[in-house]
Amino acid sequence: MHAGAEINQRIARISAHLCPQNLQMEDTSSLKLAACRAKGGAPGFKVAVLGAAGGIGQPLALLMKMNPLVSVLHLYDVVNSPGVTADISHMDTGAVVRGFLGQQQLESALTGMDLVIIPAGVPRKPGMTRDDLFNINAGIVRTLCEGIAKCCPQAIVNVISNPVNSTVPIAAEVFKKAGTFDPKRLLGVTTLDVVRANTFMAEVLGIDPREVAVPVVGGHAGVTILPLLSQVKPPCSFSAEEIKYLTDRIQNGGTEVVEAKAGAGSATLSMAYAAAKFADACMRGLRGDAGLVECSFVASQVTELPFFASKVRLGRSGAEEIYPLGPLNEFERFGLEKAKKELAASIEKGVAFIRKQ
Numbered sequence: 001m002h003a004g005a006e007i008n009q010r011i012a013r014i015s016a017h018l019c020p021q022n023l024q025m026e027d028t029s030s031l032k033l034a035a036c037r038a039k040g041g042a043p044g045f046k047v048a049v050l051g052a053a054g055g056i057g058q059p060l061a062l063l064m065k066m067n068p069l070v071s072v073l074h075l076y077d078v079v080n081s082p083g084v085t086a087d088i089s090h091m092d093t094g095a096v097v098r099g100f101l102g103q104q105q106l107e108s109a110l111t112g113m114d115l116v117i118i119p120a121g122v123p124r125k126p127g128m129t130r131d132d133l134f135n136i137n138a139g140i141v142r143t144l145c146e147g148i149a150k151c152c153p154q155a156i157v158n159v160i161s162n163p164v165n166s167t168v169p170i171a172a173e174v175f176k177k178a179g180t181f182d183p184k185r186l187l188g189v190t191t192l193d194v195v196r197a198n199t200f201m202a203e204v205l206g207i208d209p210r211e212v213a214v215p216v217v218g219g220h221a222g223v224t225i226l227p228l229l230s231q232v233k234p235p236c237s238f239s240a241e242e243i244k245y246l247t248d249r250i251q252n253g254g255t256e257v258v259e260a261k262a263g264a265g266s267a268t269l270s271m272a273y274a275a276a277k278f279a280d281a282c283m284r285g286l287r288g289d290a291g292l293v294e295c296s297f298v299a300s301q302v303t304e305l306p307f308f309a310s311k312v313r314l315g316r317s318g319a320e321e322i323y324p325l326g327p328l329n330e331f332e333r334f335g336l337e338k339a340k341k342e343l344a345a346s347i348e349k350g351v352a353f354i355r356k357q
C-alpha cells in the first residue's frame with residue numbers, strides 16, 4: 001500500500017476509536033479495532049459522563065480518566081464532545097476514552113456502562129434558584145434516563161443536574177415507567193454540600209479539612225441542605241453564632257459561587273472534584289470494598305418523604321443501606337421541618353412532570 005494511504009488509514013482508525021461518528025461506513029476494520037480496544041487493557045469499570053463538554057463535564061472527565069478503577073470512559077454531549085475526547089484521550093492513564101456526539105449516539109454511549117454520571121443541563125445565573133432550571137433540565141434528564149433504561153438498566157446512576165431535588169424523582173419515574181427502577185442504583189449527588197461543610201467547618205476550627213466529616217442531609221437547594229453540626233467528626237461543640245454562620249454558608253455555598261462567577265455559571269471545579277469523589281466511592285462499592293459511607297439523595301424511608309439525602313452505605317449493588325438521621329438538636333429539628341416542606345414540593349413537581357405525560 002502507498003505509504004500516504006497507509007498513514008491515512010491509521011489516522012482514520014485512531015479517529016474512529018475516539019469518536020464513532022468519524023467512522024466511514026465501509027471501514028469495518030476500524031470498527032473491529034475500536035471494539036477490540038474498547039475492551040480496555042486493564043480490568044475496571046465502564047463509566048459514561050453525559051454532558052461531558054460542560055463546565056463540570058470537562059474537569060470530571062479529566063478526573064475520571066485519572067481514576068485507576070475506570071477502564072472505559074465514554075464522553076457524551078450534544079456539542080463539543082469530539083474535542084474534549086481528543087484532548088482527554090492523550091492522557092497516559094489506563095482508561096480507554098471514546099466520544100459520542102448528539103442524541104443519535106446516546107445509545108452507543110450508554111451500552112454496557114457500569115456507572116453513568118449526569119452533569120448535563122443548564123446552570124444558574126445570579127438571581128435564579130435551582131428550581132428556575134427545572135423547565136430546561138427536566139426534559140434533558142428525562143431523555144438521558146430513557147436511554148439508560150434501554151441501554152444499561154443495571155448501571156449505577158449519579159445525578160448532578162439541577163434541581164437535584166426534582167431531577168432524581170424524574171429519573172426514578174422514568175425508570176419505573178420502563179420497569180427498570182432499582183432504588184439502590186439511583187443516587188443524587190450531594191457530595192458538594194459535604195465538601196463545602198467540611199471546608200467551612202475546618203476553617204472555623206483551624207484544622208485540616210481532611211480530618212473533618214460533616215453529615216449533610218435533606219436535599220440540594222437552600223433550606224433543604226441541612227448540615228448536622230451536632231454529629232460532626234471529630235466531635236466538637238459550636239457556639240450559637242458559629243452554628244448560624246456555618247449553616248447559612250453551607251446552605252448558600254452554591255449561590256456564593258454563582259454570584260462570584262457573575263453570570264458565567266455555577267460551581268464547576270469543586271463540583272467535578274465532588275462528583276469524582278462520589279463516583280470513586282460508588283466504584284469501590286461495586287468492587288466490594290467495605291465501610292463506604294457517603295451522603296446522597298436517594299429513595300428513602302428515613303422520613304415520610306419518598307426521597308431524602310442522608311448517609312448511605314455503598315456496596316456491590318449501590319446504596320445498600322440508608323442510615324437513620326440519628327439524634328437531632330432543637331435547631332436541627334426546626335431545620336428539618338423547613339427542609340421537608342420545600343422538599344415535598346420539589347419531589348412532587350418532578351414526579352408530576354413524568355406522570356402527567
Ligand SMILES: NC(=O)c1ccc[n+]([C@@H]2O[C@H](COP(=O)([O-])OP(=O)(O)OC[C@H]3O[C@@H](n4cnc5c(N)ncnc54)[C@H](O)[C@@H]3O)[C@@H](O)[C@H]2O)c1
Pocket residue numbers: 050051052053054055056057076077078079119120121122123124133137140143144159160161162163164189190191192193220265266267268271
Ligand atoms: N449537584 C450539584 O451539587 C451541582 C453542582 C454544580 C452544578 N450542578 C448542576 O449541573 C448542571 C451542569 O452544570 P455546568 O456548570 O456543567 O453547565 P454547563 O452549561 O457548563 O454544561 C452543561 C453541559 O450539558 C450539555 N447538555 C445540554 N443538553 C444536553 C443533553 N440533552 N444531553 C447531553 N448533554 C447536554 C451542554 O452541551 C453542556 O456541555 C447544571 O444543572 C447545574 O446546576 C449541580
Ligand SMILES: O=C(O)C[C@H](O)C(=O)O
Pocket residue numbers: 123124130162192220253254255257258266267
Ligand atoms: O448553586 C448551583 O446552582 C449549583 C450547585 O447546585 C451548587 O451547589 O453549587
